[in-house]
Amino acid sequence: MKEISKLMDYREDVKVLDATLRDGGLVNDFFFTDEFVKDLYRANVKAGVDYMEFGYKASKELFDVTKFGKCKFCDDEYIRSIVGDNDTDLKIAVMADVGRCDYKNDIHNRSDSPIDLIRVATYLNTIPAAVNMIEDAAAKGYEVSCNIMAISNSQEGDLKAALDILGKSPVDVFYIVDSFGSLYPEQIARVADIYLEAASKYSKKVGIHAHNNQQLAFANTIEAVGDGVDWLDGTYAQMGRGAGNCAMELLLGFLRNPKYNVYPVIKFIEKHINKLREDGVVWGYDIQYLLTGLLNQHPRTAIQFTKDNRKDYAEFYNEIVAQD
């Protein structure tokens, strides 16, 4: 048993990051109202959340700004319109995807920006490009994390090699990302060991971003924090791509640091999330996501199944098994 005493106590180093706008934006093309975003910001401040991710710094060359909401691009001016000078303990994060972000132009110096943390998202085969972005962000004064996506189908040796490269970069946090929602807690423990060993060697921190395909996003997150992972991603009502993420309301209920408070999260969900669902925005655990998770596949087929309002789970299962 790992650290049962911690169920009564807490570790100061644990940080909670709210990824609602970023991962949640993937299910409504980032069309959040300003009221939604302002209320979310206020709720995060009251709840004691450490970082709030506003969305992506997506390239306006690659993506049509008329087809997405503002959180897809996260202009500094937009963030400022919500947070003003952000005179709070809540730090602001954005995600920058390798190959889909004009980071040299679109990410300004931290001293001129409301943003505190750049989260560089990469697959294992683009680590050198990620390092370039990390170096750029660090040189501009930001805290930097690196999210290595889709690790559930990567080889352990490749993962270790990637962490060795990233360890020598100025990145602050290595993120475990279970993109397919296919890992079980025992596997998270094993992956966390690999990350923590590299983090210890290079004086980095480790984070986790989980998906709920097998209803394990929360369980995997608390497994990881028990193993020594410090940075924890959650989203309000688990809003996120496909089956969604680790629920902020579950996570804050679990953590014992008295600075965290679940009540503002509940209030926000009551006011905003039910309305989103009534408006037809769809996310969360369902059989099609379980099946792609079980098969360790990207959920894109399950997302399409959901969009098509299909309910023929058995036929879907036949289809995705046959893909391999």
Add this chain to the structure above:
Amino acid sequence: MKEISKLMDYREDVKVLDATLRDGGLVNDFFFTDEFVKDLYRANVKAGVDYMEFGYKASKELFDVTKFGKCKFCDDEYIRSIVGDNDTDLKIAVMADVGRCDYKNDIHNRSDSPIDLIRVATYLNTIPAAVNMIEDAAAKGYEVSCNIMAISNSQEGDLKAALDILGKSPVDVFYIVDSFGSLYPEQIARVADIYLEAASKYSKKVGIHAHNNQQLAFANTIEAVGDGVDWLDGTYAQMGRGAGNCAMELLLGFLRNPKYNVYPVIKFIEKHINKLREDGVVWGYDIQYLLTGLLNQHPRTAIQFTKDNRKDYAEFYNEIVAQD
């Protein structure tokens, strides 16, 4: 790390019990159609499930037979109308609640009944009455398990004393029951240790029945099986009281014994479960259940909140905090 190798292999002693009709019956007063029950029986046979719980052996003195479906009472004749001579590897179980079952009259000799397993359900304060029922069932030739409910608010010393009493009875399986859905995997590991120690002393087996208030029913079940717990309860689409149970489709996807097959479960869900939901039968994770789980309370207030179609989660939270 407990037994990662087992993620590739399996333990012969693991048994899966389908509790859909029994725990699921709590949300529709057991009004299942014969077609539903027959299809579920066939699906369980095909899926390799070990035991199928048909419902309760409820007292017809205490409960009006016109107000509940047949699975509330589980007459031998009714079960036979579904399973015939049950010439399969699937065994049949029923639950008998202490104080709510006329077991002397309503439970006949196993040789005259289609039932194989009597599951005696008790709270800690009625253990001697449970022992009487266990002895009766064992004398009539049944396999017998004992479900100790609501252990999350019991004292460890009381639990150990209860297991010592039960250990001396002819019961075959001690069941861990997280009635309030309030336990975290680390706590399940601790509870499993207590149960397994007593089970080892008295040559019994240990089982787990989880609830999904904090989306941990599946995670707690696979935590338990990793710790050495052999009997695992699941329900199709997690159908069960309040937030529901461990999903059979998740559980069979996880277990590696080739005798298990998730496909018939998916087929059944496609045919029957969506229809149940369309007909207005409601269960599953929601904020109100998270809150009672977090506070380690019985979900009855959350069930009422659900019935009343309330969505004012924050006010509900205030109400249930004030109850203490």
